[in-house]
Amino acid sequence: MHPSELRALLQQVASGATDTAEAERRLIEALRAQPFADLGFARVDHHRTFRHGFPEVVLGLGKTPEQIAAIAAEIVSRGSTLLVTRATPDAFEAVKRAVPEALYHPDARVITFQQRDVTAGAGQILIVAAGTSDLPVAEEAARTAELMGNAIDRLYDVGVAGLHRLLVELPRLDAARVIIVVAGMEGALPSVVAGLVAVPVIAVPTSIGYGASFGGIAALLGMLNSCASGVAVVNIDNGFGAANIASLINHL
Amino acid sequence: MHPSELRALLQQVASGATDTAEAERRLIEALRAQPFADLGFARVDHHRTFRHGFPEVVLGLGKTPEQIAAIAAEIVSRGSTLLVTRATPDAFEAVKRAVPEALYHPDARVITFQQRDVTAGAGQILIVAAGTSDLPVAEEAARTAELMGNAIDRLYDVGVAGLHRLLVELPRLDAARVIIVVAGMEGALPSVVAGLVAVPVIAVPTSIGYGASFGGIAALLGMLNSCASGVAVVNIDNGFGAANIASLINHL
């Protein structure tokens, strides 16, 4: 039973549309249900929405297409919105057989199926990307944030080597309630953005770069050591994680 | 001219308490002022409050007591609240001569002087610390958040080796609008906390530990790789940084 179903039931009781006996019966049934479904290889956490505001998300990495499809079917069967990240086309083929309405976004490598269990965030989340090569991570953040009920805006290829490309967009920076900044190489963009605004900045280092970028370590360290305040960092290439905390903030 | 002074002036004009000529004179004077004060060794950023909601904070590390005191005097002279982090007792001696009202909090290693330029945050920030040894960092976060206008709550020594110490405090977790989790060693506490709540968690790795904790790297990596969603990370021992972004979130 999703929080929204619970709320609806109580309103029906209050309005007399449902009598208390029926409500009691349905509530007991819900309380009896295990808080997770045990598939053997996975325990799908059906209380996640209660505790965290959004259903369990499936990380596609390291799971077989069959495992992903089975978990996806379980999630959707409870009326929950589906999000699979790091999904390959093969994984999508398997999921589509189990959940025909699922969509695939190859630019973001995510599978989605929106249901009615998501509430809208208060403001806009702006996703800023330093370079064209950072787009897959930026898009993972954008698709995730959107699915979680947030209005989003995108501002791409505004790296610090050509500051004017960013400075002409100050109004869009000011319009955001939370800003996700995605950058590889030296990862300097979050520092510059955070120096210009008064909202939280979630920084995502990407593995873009070569040589001494060391798969994103340079950008990660740059962001952790940001001389600007108001910046917190998620894992390398973790567009999903950035969108998740940004959405929590935007739902406060 | 602080944003609050600006607002007050405009209200006085609207109410007729100040005439437009006087208002014009004071606004021109403000606009003429340089956006920073150049002390030679430092350029104190007096527009920080406009852009960022809180005046420039002084990082005590690597500055001489004399430099710190000069910067502090400059900040206070503009009516801004003073915060010096990583401050030694020597630095406080120098600051006190320049700003007699300044206070020193040795547990948090910060110097503060509260003025009237700070607005109150919307909810409560909870600071959770895994162990007794993490207190200096937790206190830096607590003092910073408090000075920035936030109500705070403290929950200390609730590491994951004795989960019941944390689980009995679920109501306090639920009461927070943002949670700062401070932990050294394996840094597992933010994952556990984030799995229990639906608000953003700002994780602060500390350099507490020995051997393969490598000055906080183990905790930092643990937090960046958190399997729970809703976590973002700041630099090792950076209690100030965590409080800063938490305050931005709490002021949304």
Add this chain to the structure above:
Amino acid sequence: MHPSELRALLQQVASGATDTAEAERRLIEALRAQPFADLGFARVDHHRTFRHGFPEVVLGLGKTPEQIAAIAAEIVSRGSTLLVTRATPDAFEAVKRAVPEALYHPDARVITFQQRDVTAGAGQILIVAAGTSDLPVAEEAARTAELMGNAIDRLYDVGVAGLHRLLVELPRLDAARVIIVVAGMEGALPSVVAGLVAVPVIAVPTSIGYGASFGGIAALLGMLNSCASGVAVVNIDNGFGAANIASLINHL
């Protein structure tokens, strides 16, 4: 001559079923045998069972299928139980030609052939895995522990982001004599498990994760720095090694 054969021979002498001359002849023959078989590219250690309680195990990594098959044949020819870890399907094809009774477990990447030289352990070994992606390592541990004569139980996908999935299984935790905990990402699960039980926990970091998980370093460091006591750690992805020491403990 396996320890069990030696014991049997001495009992036959004691009961008179075998006379001392015959026993002497067979013992001298055994003592004359070299303690290892030199295949040129490998020296198969036939005294391992005497010293260590289980015959030499073949690490498949970096050996050709032909080398693996030759070593396997040598081991089996002495009546020893066969275990090949990190075995590819190609390696199994080669082994099957030399040892037709050998079995392949693709989920665990091991080749096994059980003979009668293994004794039973005293209690049960529980294998706990944090996520679905950790299963290959968990299964390597499970198959190894089983082959070494231990009763095993499996508890999979109980990561710390949804603690209730673990807490409902306390009875199974309490039923174990040794617990192997397999986890990637931040590797926090061993700390939580060890905080709940009074038996030794063998922690296995996996290379599951991305970005700053650095191929398992994050999980490894997390486990080494566990704030819970009663945890010791083996190499990244080393399910075999964890099962081996767990089996030694369970045979005490």
Add this chain to the structure above:
Amino acid sequence: MHPSELRALLQQVASGATDTAEAERRLIEALRAQPFADLGFARVDHHRTFRHGFPEVVLGLGKTPEQIAAIAAEIVSRGSTLLVTRATPDAFEAVKRAVPEALYHPDARVITFQQRDVTAGAGQILIVAAGTSDLPVAEEAARTAELMGNAIDRLYDVGVAGLHRLLVELPRLDAARVIIVVAGMEGALPSVVAGLVAVPVIAVPTSIGYGASFGGIAALLGMLNSCASGVAVVNIDNGFGAANIASLINHL
């Protein structure tokens, strides 16, 4: 109420020495007690003995002498055995004022006070050290294991550069139920020891060495990559941790 007190109470009820009303009263009182004592800066976990078989141990690192003394007094007040690790002489001075019976072992840097709540282990734990410089860590392990109720034996300065010093001691290796091997530099000793015995080996890397030993990383990696089976590893210099899991094994 310690497990031993609980057992005694039930035996008194069974024998009639205590009536059920009194037993009920005392049990309710015990159940009412919080499972931990909140000192503000620390939450002393009084259920540790129930869950883990030994009371909470105090890590001296990063705590003030006053904090350590307060925690020590709390532990001792419940009849629990006291162990403070990484204790400085200053910390001992403070503890002695609160717990006059406490002892200090400078070679091991631990403070101890043995009470009657500890049960005896089944066999002997052997502590092996590679060099004279590893003694502080070896002694921390030895004192901890002893306090936890285990018979111990010590075998020091038997590094692999002079194998005969180790090989003449095979009978003492064979006499142990668990072996703790402490080594710095290349950390090769656990591999050699584990190749000679059939009991679990707990390896402790030490920070002894210079240059590319990197504060114990070389020894740690050596032990994690041991080609011998039956080895698990604890954190660098973590003699306490090794003794703790060794004691759990020896109490099975």
Add this chain to the structure above:
Amino acid sequence: MHPSELRALLQQVASGATDTAEAERRLIEALRAQPFADLGFARVDHHRTFRHGFPEVVLGLGKTPEQIAAIAAEIVSRGSTLLVTRATPDAFEAVKRAVPEALYHPDARVITFQQRDVTAGAGQILIVAAGTSDLPVAEEAARTAELMGNAIDRLYDVGVAGLHRLLVELPRLDAARVIIVVAGMEGALPSVVAGLVAVPVIAVPTSIGYGASFGGIAALLGMLNSCASGVAVVNIDNGFGAANIASLINHL
């Protein structure tokens, strides 16, 4: 014989002020001289000016005051300009006894004695520092560049968190022929500066920062991965090295 002496001699011959016999005698004497002076513990390279345009510079690190003084005396005795970097006050005491005209610059930790063997550079070298804490490194660069014959300008505390402090100084950026940018923490300033100018930028990472700045590694990696072109990097805290190559460029 310095290049300037050689040039003067040849001009005297051309003008008749010196006859060829005398010139020949002096040139032969110069050619006979060893290209270095062997002090046992050091071989002072007296051909450095010929090959490199500036005499050998003494790195004070790891040398005793007596060794530094002896080398300094040797250099000065040949008419060469003296520069000792990383010099302690003790080293200066020793040098002053041998070279009474030597000066000490404690802010830059250098000892200098200017002689007439240095030629003037073509333009101005600008030294930009991100924060007040970077001043010792910036001053080492400034003093070195000055001693090598370059006009210099200083622009301090213009970190990227307050871009306007830098952007108001574009004319000073444009006036430079080479720019040295000194920064710690995330090391983003060289990228921003290089994006604004068309002259070479020499980036100097400093060890300023804490936590995951790792003694300057974060800044170093940030600079090596700069997304702006026209940046090359020297060692952490190596203000001298930056000034040296900047001076070579400014002398082209």
Add this chain to the structure above:
Amino acid sequence: MHPSELRALLQQVASGATDTAEAERRLIEALRAQPFADLGFARVDHHRTFRHGFPEVVLGLGKTPEQIAAIAAEIVSRGSTLLVTRATPDAFEAVKRAVPEALYHPDARVITFQQRDVTAGAGQILIVAAGTSDLPVAEEAARTAELMGNAIDRLYDVGVAGLHRLLVELPRLDAARVIIVVAGMEGALPSVVAGLVAVPVIAVPTSIGYGASFGGIAALLGMLNSCASGVAVVNIDNGFGAANIASLINHL
């Protein structure tokens, strides 16, 4: 409008070839134009030539062939010289369809199309490579430097293991205004070269080597720690970056 077009226009006005009204019209049109072209996935920086002396260069890494071709077409359409680095043959196929005159240099992995907007440098840039395996990086530097208007010379396979191969080429070292030194393995060549000349040396570490070369880290560290002065370093394998700063120096 390129700087050269601007100069030409002003000269025409001065000579009367263009009247001021027409000049005014064209200048206003130029000023109205956005300083960049927004392609959605990229913002092509058309002011780069004004600020930096050379148009924006396209890093091929991490972009699709279609994205590269679109950016290339945009650059060429403004009369700018085209340089795409790290270009695959596939990328060239796409670019050739959009810019038929483009050339591909497979040895250097760059796509080029020279237009008339580049000015000539003052002297010669010498590219020195330690070994045959370093040629791809050396050629990237050579092609870049050439396209940017510099005369170049190549000196390949002169590693320090056979010094005479380098020492016979001193005249070519002396003829250069800037030297780029490309080396993998221990990266010692820049130190030796810088010890022989009085011009700036730009060092490029390559990822050539094996084992403990760690993908170029050994060479990078070697170059950063060069005991010779006059060396600055760019990122591993970054032939383009070295050529870029060398060209800026050569254009002073």
Add this chain to the structure above:
Amino acid sequence: MHPSELRALLQQVASGATDTAEAERRLIEALRAQPFADLGFARVDHHRTFRHGFPEVVLGLGKTPEQIAAIAAEIVSRGSTLLVTRATPDAFEAVKRAVPEALYHPDARVITFQQRDVTAGAGQILIVAAGTSDLPVAEEAARTAELMGNAIDRLYDVGVAGLHRLLVELPRLDAARVIIVVAGMEGALPSVVAGLVAVPVIAVPTSIGYGASFGGIAALLGMLNSCASGVAVVNIDNGFGAANIASLINHL
């Protein structure tokens, strides 16, 4: 002219078989020849035998088959013995076309062609390998040492987990003049071997292992920190380098 040709010529002069005029002519011709052959992409060092006792060796890594073949032909044309390491089958195909007598050793990945310019070493070089997986590196060492004129012996799969396999071979250890020890994983074997003998031990770490072996770093650190004396280390997997210095020692 090889040293052996030079010696022969002088002996002919001494014996009168060649007159001094002819000898002078041939010597002048030899002295006139460049000390290297410039192939454009490579400078083949023909003086290597004079300086180093063995002709230049070709590292196959990072060179095209055509480049390798051209260098090989140049070396062989001067009568020098050919050794190409890290050679692929493709490289051998190309070399065979240029040097039909060349041989390929796939187990060692080397191409060889023995000529008469190599002198014999004084004693025997023993190559010891810890495991079967270390054989490719061990064979690279064996083939190299053999080609350089040394008698060799092989002792494979004698890792420290089964010491008796090594201890039965003490006579072969004692028979060696130099010992090369090849080991992956924890790299403990060189310490044990060096503790048993009085000859130099050259240790070669291999990249064999998994998890925290980090491509050979664990073994490398283990060997550098060897507690046994008489050990020096070469690069990871560098069988060639070990054989080279071993051969120099054996030729003393």
Add this chain to the structure above:
Amino acid sequence: MHPSELRALLQQVASGATDTAEAERRLIEALRAQPFADLGFARVDHHRTFRHGFPEVVLGLGKTPEQIAAIAAEIVSRGSTLLVTRATPDAFEAVKRAVPEALYHPDARVITFQQRDVTAGAGQILIVAAGTSDLPVAEEAARTAELMGNAIDRLYDVGVAGLHRLLVELPRLDAARVIIVVAGMEGALPSVVAGLVAVPVIAVPTSIGYGASFGGIAALLGMLNSCASGVAVVNIDNGFGAANIASLINHL
């Protein structure tokens, strides 16, 4: 009984100076003696000279002065030459009380006492140091090599930034049978030296340098990746280890 005593005894028997009964008595006594002396905290290895050609050496690091003195006394009592490395003045004070003839060499941080049990090496060992700051390590090597019976030569401050300082010393390079090269910073000197000679080069990285030298890692990696052949490496700052293997080579 030292090997030299054994030899002397047998010669006396052969010459009749000692009768066989007496010789037998003394040999039995020697064989009965334990091969090591157990001091509790240390097992002094008295067979080291037999196995390794030189008595056990005491590493001073991590031992108390009392422990060092006791071990020293034990070694000297058997007629063995004493060498204590990394010895502090305090350690020397303690040793002098036990072994009055012992000498202290503060430049090399070693304590020595030469007895008659050392044989002379065949040739000369040359110790080359790159800079004045490397002298402590170079002197540790020099004193060790001398004590082990080798003729030595020293060549200091010949770093690659001024090659002529080295090239004028080719005759001294050619005169050596083994060369030890000590260098910090980029560690390039061993490559250059090994390219000039045909004898084995033992490279010692030192921790001299700053910034990205990382305590000697830069030099260590440089030496491991040497492009010159004939180089093997010992641990950072390990002058003793280099001298030890150099002495073994020189005694062949």
